[in-house]
Amino acid sequence: MIEFIAVNMAPIMFASLIIFLLLGYPVAFALAANGLLFFWIGVELAPYSGGTIHLSWPLLNALPDRFWGVMSNDTLLAIPFFTFMGIVLERSGMAEDLLDTVGQLFGPVRGGLAYAVIFVGALLAATTGVVAASVIAMGLISLPIMLRYGYDRRVASGVIAASGTLAQIIPPSLVLIVLADQLGRSVGDMYAGALIPGLVLTGLYMLYVLIMSIVKPNSMPALPKEARSLGSGVTSLLVALLICAGVAYAAHVYLTPAYGENADILGATVGVAFIYAIAVLDKGMKLNVMSRLAQQVIIVLIPPLALIFLVLGTIFLGIATPTEGGAMGAVGALIMAAAKGRLNMEVIRSALTSTTRLSAFVLFILIGSRVFSLTFYGVNGHLWVEHLLVSLPGGKVGFLIAVNILVFVLAFFLDFFELAFIIVPLLAPAAEKLGIDLIWFGVLLGVNMQTSFMHPPFGFALFYLRSVAARVPYLDRVTGKQIAPVTTGQIYWGSVPFVGIQILMVALTIMFPQMVMHYKGAGAAVDPNSIKIEVPGFGAPGQNNGNGLPGLQLPGGNPFDGKPADQGGGQQNAPANDLSQPPSFN
DSSP: OOHHHHHHHHHHHHHHHHHHHHHOOOOOOOHHHHHHHHHHHHHHHGTTTOOOOOOOOGGGHHHHHHHHHHHHHHGGGGGHHHHHHHHHHHHTTHHHHHHHHHHHHHTSSTTHHHHHHHHHHHHHHHTOOOOOHHHHHHHHHHHHHHHTTOOOHHHHHHHHHHHHHHTTTTOOOOHHHHHHHHHTOOOHHHHHHHHHHHHHHHHHHHHHHHHHHHGGGGSSSSOOOOOOOTTOOOHHHHHHHHHHHHHHHHHHHHHHHGGGGGGGHHHHHHHHHHHHHHHHHHHHOOOOSSSSHHHHHHHHHHHHHHHIIIIIIITTTSSSOHHHHHHHHHHHHHHHHHTTTTTOOOHHHHHHHHHHHHHHHHHHHHHHHHHHHHHHHHTHHHHHHHHHHHTTTTTTHEEEEEEHHHHHTTTTSSOHHHHHHHHHHHHHHHHTTTTHHHHHHHHHHHHGGGGGGGGGSSOOHHHHHHHHHHHOEEETTOOOEEOOOOOOOOOOOOOHHHHHHHHHHHHHHHOOHHHHHHHGGOOOOOOGGGOOOOOOOBBBBTOTTTTOOOOOOOOTTTTTOOGGGGEEEETTTTOOOOOOSSOOOO
């Protein structure tokens, strides 16, 4: 029995960790306690393991170095920066302004509020990267309006919860930072690879709303005319966009001789700045050149878009690292909050408190995972997992299907941080051995982990929405009518179609890997048949040996022609080496 336990220490250790987590122990402490407990057991059972356990008490001396490696990791600095940026932006009222303005823009369309929520969810994802902030903000602002104008409660709650989870796959996502760190890959490459899948997923959400608006038109009516306070003015907005494009093109042409490839970005910046200045002047001086709708859309949308470019644009262009981009984003968020008059010590204190809490949470999980991995690797657990996964039937496809099913099932009980720190380090070696690109694999896991926020019973996005949705009937402040509450069952059922869409996105990512692999760039096409390797032969000075290359000279002549150096085998008058005697170093 002792020999059996010693030989199978790795699966027993992994199963014990799952039991600890299911019992509700904190993740960081469960990892560390499990690692230390099995380290002691492994040391005692090492003589009975037949060489499969490589643990001894001096190995614990490696823990301080492993902890220091976690704390000195520059990549993880991006987590507090992006968290701080997101919380400051959420406190600045940006989400409220965006939802109100974009809701007015899409209002005349059936399902317009749902489109607005998805669009704003994508924008918030690209600026905040925090699911809780996005879901709570949209739940507080949009849900009462959607219920006021007759939206189906399942559709409304599902759209809000799903749009908030876009913050997990659209850069600058915190989960992508963690995945890149655990996979040993660049955060910038992970961001570039995840961008298109994130946008495609946003498009699938909108496609679902379009289908529902056709199949069940009464489930998402258009805003009534009296609710559209900004009035009409789409034509004015289109004209403003055309002027912006014209100015951008003219600036691009003018700047191309001086700035080359960067002229297109600079030209677009000039065009956007021009139309933004016109909108601000038009509103401030009451010139009424633009419609109120066009003014509001331009003034509200351009600052967050500029912040997105400041953060993601500089990362993708190679100007800044993700950590530097996060720092610039945090400063930009403070500037935007100050411009709206929302920056005060209470906002800063709240943002710093939340940022410290999340950063400490991540750091303690990482430290616990280092203790666990030290023991797990000492009992050859990594080899057990690798052999188990690599030997699955179906090769790469079988591996991907099994891994995605595993992550999907575990996501019912674990959140994305726990999955990233516990499961991903075990899967990465097997994926790399099968020749799977780890950036693509990371994005695929990121899309899958997104479901952990959505599916019952432990979807955190559902909990966030439940915390702000009405639990009892209330009187609407605009219409004065009594509005029925939103039940937990309606929130859960509303999330089901979007979980299905996320699973579809996982399948699309597997079927069309180029959505992610574009991060490598096109590269130069090379025909392997055109590659020719020529090695110079041995010969006398000036002799080209028939291939156009001079002869390779060695001391003492050419060892293959049997001639001394003075007979053409090498340099003239070079003494031949006497190999019968040991070399002299005098």
